[in-house]
Amino acid sequence: MPQKLPIKRLETIANDIREDIITMLEHAGSGHSAGPLGLADIFTALYFDVLKHDPKNPDWEERDILLLSNGHCVPVRYATMAHAGYFPKKELLTLRKLGSRLQGHPERLKLPGMETTSGPLGCGLSQACGMALGLRMDNKMRRQVYVVMGDGELDEGNVWEAAMLASKYQLNNITAIIDRNNIQIDGPTESVMPLGDLKAKWQAFGWHVLEVDGNDMEAIIDACTMAKAVTEKPVMIIAYTIPGKGVDFMENDFHWHGAPPNHEQAVKALHELRTLGGKIRGEHE
Amino acid sequence: MSNMHLVNLNGKLESESIRKGFGRGLKKAGELDANVVAACADLTDSTQMSLFKAAFPERFIEVGVAEQNLVTVGAGLAAVGKIPFVSSYAAFSPGRNWEQIRTTICLNDRPVKIVGSHAGLSVGPDGATHQMLEDIALMRVLPNMVVIVPCDAVEAEKATLAMAKDARPNYLRLAREATPIITTDKTPFEIGKAYVLEAGADVTLIATGTMTYQALKAAELLFKDGIEAEVVHVPTIKPLDAETILKSVRKTGAVVTVEEGQIIGGLGGAIAELLAEQLPTPMQRVGMQDHFGESGAPDELLTHFGLDAKHIRLAAHHVTDRKK
Numbered sequence: 001m002p003q004k005l006p007i008k009r010l011e012t013i014a015n016d017i018r019e020d021i022i023t024m025l026e027h028a029g030s031g032h033s034a035g036p037l038g039l040a041d042i043f044t045a046l047y048f049d050v051l052k053h054d055p056k057n058p059d060w061e062e063r064d065i066l067l068l069s070n071g072h073c074v075p076v077r078y079a080t081m082a083h084a085g086y087f088p089k090k091e092l093l094t095l096r097k098l099g100s101r102l103q104g105h106p107e108r109l110k111l112p113g114m115e116t117t118s119g120p121l122g123c124g125l126s127q128a129c130g131m132a133l134g135l136r137m138d139n140k141m142r143r144q145v146y147v148v149m150g151d152g153e154l155d156e157g158n159v160w161e162a163a164m165l166a167s168k169y170q171l172n173n174i175t176a177i178i179d180r181n182n183i184q185i186d187g188p189t190e191s192v193m194p195l196g197d198l199k200a201k202w203q204a205f206g207w208h209v210l211e212v213d214g215n216d217m218e219a220i221i222d223a224c225t226m227a228k229a230v231t232e233k234p235v236m237i238i239a240y241t242i243p244g245k246g247v248d249f250m251e252n253d254f255h256w257h258g259a260p261p262n263h264e265q266a267v268k269a270l271h272e273l274r275t276l277g278g279k280i281r282g283e284h285e
Numbered sequence: 286m287s288n289m290h291l292v293n294l295n296g297k298l299e300s301e302s303i304r305k306g307f308g309r310g311l312k313k314a315g316e317l318d319a320n321v322v323a324a325c326a327d328l329t330d331s332t333q334m335s336l337f338k339a340a341f342p343e344r345f346i347e348v349g350v351a352e353q354n355l356v357t358v359g360a361g362l363a364a365v366g367k368i369p370f371v372s373s374y375a376a377f378s379p380g381r382n383w384e385q386i387r388t389t390i391c392l393n394d395r396p397v398k399i400v401g402s403h404a405g406l407s408v409g410p411d412g413a414t415h416q417m418l419e420d421i422a423l424m425r426v427l428p429n430m431v432v433i434v435p436c437d438a439v440e441a442e443k444a445t446l447a448m449a450k451d452a453r454p455n456y457l458r459l460a461r462e463a464t465p466i467i468t469t470d471k472t473p474f475e476i477g478k479a480y481v482l483e484a485g486a487d488v489t490l491i492a493t494g495t496m497t498y499q500a501l502k503a504a505e506l507l508f509k510d511g512i513e514a515e516v517v518h519v520p521t522i523k524p525l526d527a528e529t530i531l532k533s534v535r536k537t538g539a540v541v542t543v544e545e546g547q548i549i550g551g552l553g554g555a556i557a558e559l560l561a562e563q564l565p566t567p568m569q570r571v572g573m574q575d576h577f578g579e580s581g582a583p584d585e586l587l588t589h590f591g592l593d594a595k596h597i598r599l600a601a602h603h604v605t606d607r608k609k
Contacts, residue, residue: 107392120384122353123357123360127361128361130357130358137343138365158353158354158385161351161353162357164349
């Protein structure tokens, strides 16, 4: 377990991860931009503060388990894992290429530390339930199961089947995080399939719900800490994020859900990230 | 009858539902290995998981009528070292949750044991919605998946115990109706092996599940017709025991496959693929001919849809005629 890093340092790492996401996606020529950029703070918080894990021993038996249910956002996980030391950063450029361990959607058998194969939506929470039940049977309650889900993914019925089960069995060793960025492929979530009052919905399903600014590093870490203190119920953290966060022309535009930047757009995006939106002079300028 | 060494058709056969063998096997598997756990989708008595539940309540999970959740919870349990058996009716699991099985169990390579009960035409009066006929095809096409269809309760018990020790994803197909018990405690069972239950030189009857009994009855009828049928029982449809099957077909030169399911993609499909590539042979497939079933008594339905011993006998005559 590495030493706790100051929030400012974590924010810098998240920014570096965003740069890597842009570079990876441009190089790959396909993939999802908006979700991964929006999730960079959450993944940085998880891998550099919240999770009990060991990049040099991905199968460590005491580790916390992190599931990425919305597998299309995997570029953020790859970039974060590389920064955390799971594999060399140069491997990020193999994303979506033949023979790569970094598949377009994550595959457990390809990459150590990737806990599940995912992509088809709605299956992460129920796998988390199975893991949480199994860990509880073995009295391994010091291991927490984290699952990151998309908001568009909540259209899937399988999610609500799992929501009921986690509540029934009071699986307090699950911490779920919804990336509430309000977009999906066909448009805004509320026009594709209105999700309505998510907090009330999850509460009605028997969950303890926390709401947080998903691009606020300190708030994310605090919410994860609070989640572990809830002993009666599974915890849902609704994390409000900005899709495309950090790149002005991508932010809040659903067209970037499933598209990568071309070279010109990538140069522009990287410039913006390196200068923190023009606030500072970029070191590469 | 000659060479009957693996099964006993003499005298009056006792009958028992195949799923009951599963129930006993699961409880035994649970006694042998504390990591064996079970989950069910609101059909605990029907699928015979109730024995396990009573013995190990803390290792049993009721997911409600939610088959997508059933198999994905199974994938999660397997991820933390459990050996999960997950059961429902075959019409719902793997009928409804195929993609979850594909992604979270097969591609993810988790050793979940999917148990589909009440499969086949013989679920009877419930009608076409509940007569699962496509499950073998659905499961057989998935990489990493093992497909097991026992012929009676005794074999189902052995299959269940073998599955608990198998590191791969497995599908076990069970039927509801009482089925004659044709194997004994001493009859061998190994995942991946086919068994010659009756030796003959003129035609090979390749059968699985409840239809193996019908094939044996057909062999008796054929014997009276002057045709010696070899009966090969295939309890594991994937991986297929090509060696045993090819050896028999090389000898007889004519084949009838028999199954209580769609011939497209089922056992008939599997044997046709094998023989077309390696040993083209006159062949006929007995089973559901690309249509759905309907309500009726199980025996009536088998006759109505051409799945009984008399129809197998007829098919055997057709293929042996084609040899000439």
